[in-house]
Amino acid sequence: MTDAAQDAPQPWDATQDYYKGPVVMRRSKVPDSTTDQRLLDSRGPADWVHTDPWRVMRIQSEFVEGFGALAELGPAVSVFGSARTKADDPTYALGERVGAALVHAGYAVITGGGPGAMEAANKGACGAGGTSVGLGIELPFETGLNEYVDLGVNFRYFFARKTMFVKYAQGFIVLPGGFGTLDELFEAITLVQTQKVTSFPIVLMGTTYWQGLIDWLKSAALGAGTISAKDLDLITLTDDVDEAVGTILAADRGREVDAPEGSGTHAE
Numbered sequence: 001m002t003d004a005a006q007d008a009p010q011p012w013d014a015t016q017d018y019y020k021g022p023v024v025m026r027r028s029k030v031p032d033s034t035t036d037q038r039l040l041d042s043r044g045p046a047d048w049v050h051t052d053p054w055r056v057m058r059i060q061s062e063f064v065e066g067f068g069a070l071a072e073l074g075p076a077v078s079v080f081g082s083a084r085t086k087a088d089d090p091t092y093a094l095g096e097r098v099g100a101a102l103v104h105a106g107y108a109v110i111t112g113g114g115p116g117a118m119e120a121a122n123k124g125a126c127g128a129g130g131t132s133v134g135l136g137i138e139l140p141f142e143t144g145l146n147e148y149v150d151l152g153v154n155f156r157y158f159f160a161r162k163t164m165f166v167k168y169a170q171g172f173i174v175l176p177g178g179f180g181t182l183d184e185l186f187e188a189i190t191l192v193q194t195q196k197v198t199s200f201p202i203v204l205m206g207t208t209y210w211q212g213l214i215d216w217l218k219s220a221a222l223g224a225g226t227i228s229a230k231d232l233d234l235i236t237l238t239d240d241v242d243e244a245v246g247t248i249l250a251a252d253r254g255r256e257v258d259a260p261e262g263s264g265t266h267a268e
C-alpha cells in the first residue's frame, strides 16, 4: 500500500464497537456515517426549520441573546411611542428632551429602536452621552434600527422583545402612540396591577393626547367595575419632563428603601 493510500480515511471496522453518545453499536447496527458528518452535510430536505421544535430553539435563543446583551445595562427606563411621529412634530422634540433628561438622571434609555418617537428618545439619550438602546423587531417591511441606537438587539418575536422592555427597566414613559404603544402600555400596567413586576411608575406624556383614554378608563372601566380606583393610581399623566423623570426617580428611591438587601426588583 502506498503512503497516500495508508493516509486515506478507512471505512469503519464493523467488528469493533461504535459509540454514538452513550449508545454502543456493533455489526449491522454500525451506521455508515457519523453524527458530525450528518450535521455538516447540508443536503436533504429543509422543511424542519419551519417546525415548532425548531421555533422553540429560536425563541430560546432570543431570550439568551437579549439577556446577554442587556445584563450589564444598569438602571434604565423604557420609552414607548409612535413609529409615525415626524421630526417636526412637537412630540418628537418632547421625546428628545425625555431621552436627554433620563440620561442626566442616570438612566439608560430603551426604545423599540424604530423611527418616530422611538428615534426621538434615542436621539436625546445619545446626544446627552448616555446609553441608547434599541430593541428592534422584524416586520414584514424594512425598518432597521434608527441611527441613534448605540446598543441594538433585533428580535423576531414581539413577546420575547416585550420581556426585555420590562425586565431591564425601572419605569416606563409613554409618548403619544397607536396600537403598538397601547399594547406596550397595557402590558406594563397589567404586569404592575397583577404584581408580576414590583410597582414600577408608568408615566403618560402628552395630556391632550392621553386625557381621553384616562377619562374613558374612569367612566367606562371604573364605572363598570372592571378596574379599581387604585389601578388608576398606577398612571401619572403629565406634559412636564422633570415631573416624568422625577416620578421615576422617586419610585426608584422608594424601592431602594423598601427592598431588603440583595432582593431583586422583579417577581418571577
Ligand SMILES: CC(C)=CCNc1ncnc2c1ncn2[C@@H]1O[C@H](COP(=O)(O)O)[C@@H](O)[C@H]1O
Pocket: 079, 080, 081, 082, 083, 084, 111, 112, 113, 114, 115, 118, 136, 137, 139, 143, 176, 177, 178, 179, 180, 181, 182, 184
Ligand atoms: C413606519 C413604521 C410603521 C415602522 C414600524 N417600525 C417599528 N420599529 C420598531 N418598533 C415598532 C415599530 N412599529 C411599532 N413598534 C413598537 O410599537 C410601538 C409603536 O407602535 P405604534 O406606532 O404606536 O403603533 C413602539 O414603542 C415599538 O416598540
